[in-house]
Amino acid sequence: MGSTGSIGNSTLNVIEANPGVFSITLLTAESNVDSIFNQIKKFKPKYVYLNDDSSSKELNSRLSSENLKTSLLNEKDYLDTIASNDVEIVVAGVVGIAGLKSIHKAVSAGKRILLANKEAYVVAGELLNTLAELNESTIFPIDSEHSAIHQCLSGKKDTSGGVKKIILTGSGGPFLNRNLKEFIHITPEEAVMHPVWKMGKKISVDSATMMNKGLEVIEAKWLFKIDSEKIDILVHPEGIVHSLVEFEDASLLAQMSVPDMKIPIAYGLGFPERIRSNSQRLSLEKIEQLNFCKPDLKKFPSIRISRASLDSGGTSPSLLNAANEEAVRAFLDKKIYFTQIAEIISFVMDTIPIKTVKELENIFQADTLARKSALTRIHQLRS
Incomplete structure (x- = not known):
């Protein structure tokens, strides 16, 4: 599909x-x-x-x-x-x-x-x-991060036995080292130029805002049935270590490869066997250094908003996702500033009541309401 x-x-x-x-x-x-x-x-x-x-x-x-x-x-x-x-x-x-x-x-x-x-x-x-x-x-x-965790867990999705935490890595996007004061001048053309991965426009903007990591925290909670406080995020500009798992015995396992989506796809298609990915191989002797740091939540508020949405539960992640999709679309269409993406998402999250999810229809209803609210806020910001 x-x-x-x-x-x-x-x-x-x-x-x-x-x-x-x-x-x-x-x-x-x-x-x-x-x-x-x-x-x-x-x-x-x-x-x-x-x-x-x-x-x-x-x-x-x-x-x-x-x-x-x-x-x-x-x-x-x-x-x-x-x-x-x-x-x-x-x-x-x-x-x-x-x-x-x-x-x-x-x-x-x-x-x-x-x-x-x-x-x-x-x-x-x-x-x-x-x-x-x-x-x-x-x-x-x-996706490379969750595939990496799956591999570090030896092909299991059960984190109940001996897992202290999982660590999602991300490159930090194209604006990792840009001054926050300059964020208002970021253009769609700049935002889609990812420093490591070749991706579609929407997910490239999500990487630039680091909403991508926020969404991955929510995804990881459900995929690996792990408490949200046991999910960390590290910025890793080289994009070589795709994620890590820390165990109770102080062991830390990481999955490494060149940044190429064909590798996690081949893992999923072939599991439990390993099949050819048609990808380049990682040459460790050519890697001079690997860097890691905590994300700057002032620069990238989408991470904080996503974690709050996960804690709220119910339809809150649906509101988050729909508002983000509409805000990113508006940014790509040059209707709003880059810095207004998070503002629109927060507006929607504060405006729409959270409901319990019992069936798929609850999600689609929340999605519709969130999109209408986001479009209303986009119109207000433009006028």
Whole structure:
């Protein structure tokens, strides 16, 4: 899911590096007809789905003109295919809450899910955990930090035995060493230029605000069933150590590699075996130094806001996520300043009452309310 994005393309590269191991049943994307058409010709999936109607019509025409056998699905059939026996592994690479419905479907059907969509676990972690246990679904994180923790825990997701804390690392983004007084002048073009990773625009801005780390704290709490006070964040500009686990015996385990999403994807696809990632290997003798420091919460208030949201529980993380998505979109569209992203999120969190999450609909309702509130605040800031 999300085959034309960064995660999708990296996944296809790993599959290509392991010929004869995997076959592709379904590719999905939002609207990128050219990219998914080239993927169809190369990987020959049984089915394809595009979320955008006009793009779907264009793709259907191109499939017919070249007499390709891949079937174009509507939304219902696409969701049914995820749950069908044709599918064993689902790679969730769709950004934002847009991927939640399909992830929920895959978990309900007991699939093995490779989760790059951290927002799904942020807003519905407890719900998805309950559903996964009920349907014997296995969820593998394939963002580099949570994959690293999974590996440090020897492929387990149980932190009850001897784990003192987990430490999420992050590069600090492109503005780590920029003076806070200059943050108001940050442009979208600067914010998407990540110093270590090549990613999509939204997640690049999240890295620049360090909201990415805040969301990862919430995700880690549910993925590894660990108390939030046992989750630390360290800034690590080199992006070599992807996360660490400290144990009660004072041992500290770290997972290291070059910063390449193909590595955690290969880990998730092949587990418990190790398969080829088609990535460069880490040369330790070429590393002069590795640096670590605590994040500056004055520069990056999103971390504090995220932790407060986790402590509040219920629909609070849904409000956080939706407000952030709208604020980031407004920043990328040059409607607000970089420093106003956190301000908008705080406004929404203070405005919308928190409700208990009993079902998926509670999350979608909170999401809708938060987006309306965020857009109202964006309009106020512009006028």
